Amino acid sequence: MLPFSPKDMLGRLAALLDIPLFPWKRIIIGFSAAQYLLESYLSYRQHEKLKGTKIPKALEGAVTQADFDKAQAYGRAKSSFGFIKGFIAQVENYAVIYYDVLPKIWGISGSFLSAYAPARFSGEISQSIVFFILFNALSTIMSIPTSYYSTFVIEEEFGFNKQTKSLFFTDIVKSQFLTAVLGAPVLAGFLKIIQSFGGDFFYYLWIFGITVQAFMITIYPIFILPFFNKLSPLEDGELKTAVEALARKLNFPLKHLYSIDGSKRSAHSNAYFYGLPWSKHIVIYDTLMQKSNTDEVVAVLAHELGHWSLSHTTKLFGIAQFHMFYIFALFSAFINNRSLYRAFGFYNQQPIIVGFILFGDLLAPMDTVVKLLMNILSRKFEYQADEFAVKLGYSADLAKSLIKLQIQNLATMDADWMYSSYHYTHPILPERLAALGWKGEKAK
Numbered sequence: 001m002l003p004f005s006p007k008d009m010l011g012r013l014a015a016l017l018d019i020p021l022f023p024w025k026r027i028i029i030g031f032s033a034a035q036y037l038l039e040s041y042l043s044y045r046q047h048e049k050l051k052g053t054k055i056p057k058a059l060e061g062a063v064t065q066a067d068f069d070k071a072q073a074y075g076r077a078k079s080s081f082g083f084i085k086g087f088i089a090q091v092e093n094y095a096v097i098y099y100d101v102l103p104k105i106w107g108i109s110g111s112f113l114s115a116y117a118p119a120r121f122s123g124e125i126s127q128s129i130v131f132f133i134l135f136n137a138l139s140t141i142m143s144i145p146t147s148y149y150s151t152f153v154i155e156e157e158f159g160f161n162k163q164t165k166s167l168f169f170t171d172i173v174k175s176q177f178l179t180a181v182l183g184a185p186v187l188a189g190f191l192k193i194i195q196s197f198g199g200d201f202f203y204y205l206w207i208f209g210i211t212v213q214a215f216m217i218t219i220y221p222i223f224i225l226p227f228f229n230k231l232s233p234l235e236d237g238e239l240k241t242a243v244e245a246l247a248r249k250l251n252f253p254l255k256h257l258y259s260i261d262g263s264k265r266s267a268h269s270n271a272y273f274y275g276l277p278w279s280k281h282i283v284i285y286d287t288l289m290q291k292s293n294t295d296e297v298v299a300v301l302a303h304e305l306g307h308w309s310l311s312h313t314t315k316l317f318g319i320a321q322f323h324m325f326y327i328f329a330l331f332s333a334f335i336n337n338r339s340l341y342r343a344f345g346f347y348n349q350q351p352i353i354v355g356f357i358l359f360g361d362l363l364a365p366m367d368t369v370v371k372l373l374m375n376i377l378s379r380k381f382e383y384q385a386d387e388f389a390v391k392l393g394y395s396a397d398l399a400k401s402l403i404k405l406q407i408q409n410l411a412t413m414d415a416d417w418m419y420s421s422y423h424y425t426h427p428i429l430p431e432r433l434a435a436l437g438w439k440g441e442k443a444k
Contacts, residue, residue, distance in 0.1 A: 006329065007199055007200065007332075010199070010329060010330070010332050010333045011199065011333075013333040014332070014333040014334070014336065014337065017333065017334065017337055017339075017340075018336075018337045018338055018339050018340075019339055020338075020339055021339065022339045022340075022343070023343070024339065024340045024343035024344070024358070024362075025097060025343045025344060027362070028097065028358070028361045028362060029094065029097060031361065031362070031364045031365055032090065032093055032094070032361070032364065033090075034365075035364055035365075035368060036086065036090045038368075039086065039422075040083070040086060042416070042418055042419045042422055042423070043079060043082055043083060043086070043419070045416040045418055045419050046075075046079060046415060046416045046419035046420075047076065047079045047080070047083075048416070049414055049415060049416045049419070050072050050075040050076045050079055050412075050414075051072070051076070052072065052414060053065075053068075053069065053072070055068045055413075056413060056414050056430040057430070058429075058430035058431075058433045058434045058438070059403075059413060059429065059430055059433070062403050062433065062438070063403065063406070063407060063413065067407045068413055070158075070410060071406070071407070071410045071411065071412065071413050072413070072414075073158075074154075074158045074410040075410075075412050077154050077157070077158070078150075078154060081146075081149065081150065081154060084146075085146045085150075088146065092142055097344070100344065100345035102135075102344055102345070102346075102354055102357070103344065103345035103346055105131055105134050105135055105138070106127070106131055106346070106349070106351055106354060108134065109127045109128075109130040109131040109134060110127050112130055113126055113127055113130060124191065124195075124351060124352065125187075125188050125191045125192065125195075127351070128187060128191055128351060128352065128353040129184045129187055129188065131351070131353060131354075132183060132184070132187055132353060133179075133180050133183075133184070136176070136179055136180075136183075137176060140172060140175070140176060144172070148168065151163060151168060152165070152168075155266065158410060159267060160266050160267045160268060160410075161265075161266065161267075162263055162264060162265055162266055162267060163264075163265045163266075167264075167265070171228060174227050174228065178224060178227065182216075186212055187353070189208055189212075190205065190208070191352055191353070193205050193208055194335070194352055195352075199332060201328075201332065202325070202328035202329045202331065202332050205328045206321070206324060206325045206328055209321075209324050209328070210321060210324075214276070217274065217275065217276060218276065220274065221256075221274070221275075221281060229260050229261055229262070229264065230260070230261045230264075231258040231259075231260055231283065232258060232259050232260075232261075233256070233257065233258060233259075234257045234258060234259050234284065235259075238294050239284075239289065239294045239297060239298070240257060242294055242295075242298045243257055243282065243284075243297075243298060243301055244257065246298055246301060246302060246305065246392075247282075247305070249392075250305055250308075250309055252280060252305055252308060252309075253277070253278055253279060253280050254280055254281075254282060255275065255279045255280060255281055256281045256282075257281075257282050257284075258281060258282065258283045258284070259283075259284050259285075259286055259289065260283050260284070260285055260286065261286055262285035262286055262287050262288075263285075263286050263287050263290075266287075267287055267408070268285075268287065268408075268409050269285050269287040269288035269291060269292075269405055269408055269409060270285045270288065271283065271284045271285060271288055271297070271300050271301055271304060272304060273304055273305070273308065280308070282301065282304075284297065284301075287408075288300070288405075291404060291408055292401055292404055292405075295394075295397040296397050296398075296400055296401035296404065297401070298394070298397070299389055299394035299397035299398040299400075299401050300398070300401050300405075302388070302389040302392050302394045302398070303385045303386055303388070303389045303394075303398060304385070305388075306384070306385035306386075306387075306388030306389055307381065307385050309388060310381070310384055310385065310388060312381045312384070312385065316377075316378075316381075319374070319377075323370065327363070330359075330363075331355075331356060331359050334355060334358075334359045334362070335350075335352060335355050335356075335359075336350065337355070338350065340355070340358055341354070341355065341358075344358060371422070372421065372422060374425075375421065375422070375423070375424060375425055376421070378425040378426070379424070379425065379426060379427050382425075382426050382427055382432070383427065383432075383435055386398065386432060386435060386436060387435075390436060395436055395437070395438075396438075398436065399433055399436050399438040402429060402432060402433070403429070403433075406429045411429070412428060413428065413429055413430065414428065414430070415428045
C-alpha cells in the first residue's frame with residue numbers, strides 16, 4: 001500500500017506551489033516566448049528546405065520538376081505567412097497577459113448578468129458560460145484577418161479555395177453558434193462536478209469527459225457535420241461495391257458509406273472513418289473520387305481501415321484518456337492556487353474556468369514533449385497502416401494514390417528532419433514510398 005494516496009500527493013504539491021508573490025505571470029510569458037522561439041527556429045529550417053529545387057531521390061520519376069517546384073512554392077507561401085501569423089499570435093497573447101484581459105472579460109460577464117439576466121442565473125457557472133462565449137468570440141474575431149488572408153490569398157493563388165466570402169463568414173457564425181449551444185452545457189457540467197466533489201473531482205471529471213466524447217461522436221454526423229457539409233450516400237457502382245467488399249473482408253462494422261462535398265470549400269482531397277466501435281461510417285471526399293480511380297481510392301481506404309484493424313484508433317483513444325486524467329488530476333493542484341490567480345489580476349475571486357486556462361499555459365512545456373512523442377507514435381502507426389494495405393495487395397495502387405494526392409494537394413515533398421519530427425503526424429512522401437519499396441513510374 002502506498003504511503004500517500006494520489007489525492008494526498010496532489011494536496012502536498014498544491015501547498016508547495018501556492019507561494020505569495022510568486023512570479024507566475026513572468027513564468028507563463030517565458031514559457032510562451034520559449035515555445036515561440038523554438039517553433040520559429042524550426043519554421044526557419046523548414047523554410048530554407050522549401051527553397052530547394054532538387055527532387056528527392058525517392059520521388060525521381062514519380063513527380064515532374066514542375067509539380068515539385070509548385071509544391072515548394074506553395075510551401076514557401078504558407079511558411080512566409082506562418083512567420084507573420086506566429087508573430088501576431090505571440091503579440092496578442094502577450095497583450096492578453098500584460099493588460100489583464102482575463103479579469104476584464106470576467107468583470108464584463110458579471111456586469112452583463114447583473115444587468116440583463118434574472119437573479120437565478122447569478123453565480124459562477126452562469127458567469128463562466130458568458131465568459132466562455134465572450135472569450136471565444138474575441139479569439140475568433142482576432143483570428144479572422146489571418147484566416148481570411150490564408151483562404152482568399154494563399155489558397156486562392158494556388159487554386160485550392162472554393163469558398164465564397166459569404167460562406168467563409170457564415171461558417172464563422174455557425175461555429176460560434178455550435179460552440180455556445182454545445183459548449184455551455186458541457187462547461188456547466190464541468191464546473192458543477194468540480195464544485196460538488198471537492199479534492200476528488202478529477203475522477204468524476206474524467207468519467208464526464210469520456211461520456212462527452214462518446215456523445216459528440218454520436219451526434220457529429222447527425223447534427224454537426226450537416227451544418228457545414230452535405231453528406232450523401234455513396235451511389236451504387238464499382239467504388240461502392242469495392243469498398244463494401246473491403247469492409248466485409250476485414251469485418252469492419254460499416255454502417256454508412258458517404259460522399260461529402262469537400263469541393264464546396266477546397267480542392268484538397270481526403271477520406272476518413274469515424275463512429276462508435278460497433279457502428280462505423282466511411283466518408284470519401286468528392287475531390288478524391290474525381291481525381292483517383294477506384295483501385296486508388298480503395299487503396300487509401302485500405303490504409304485507413306488498417307488503423308482500425310491494427311487497433312491504432314483504440315490505442316490512441318486510450319492514450320488520450322490517460323492524458324485527460326493526468327491533466328485533470330494535476331489541475332487539482334492548481335485550482336485553489338491564490339498566488340496564481342492574484343498574479344493575473346484576480347484578487348477577490350478564483351474562477352475555475354480562468355484557473356484552467358492559466359493551468360493550460362503552465363503545461364505548455366510538457367505539452368510540447370507530449371506532442372513530440374505522439375507524433376513519433378503516429379508516424380509509426382502510419383508506416384504500419386501502409387504495410388497493412390500492402391499485405392492486402394494494394395502496394396502499387398497505394399503508392400500511386402499517395403503520389404497523386406501529394407501532387408494534387410501540393411503537399412510538402414521534402415522536409416527538414418527537426419521540423420517534421422516536431423510537427424508532422426505522417427511521414428513525408430519520399431519516406432513512405434521508400435518504405436513501400438516503390439520503384440514505379442509517375443502516377444497518371
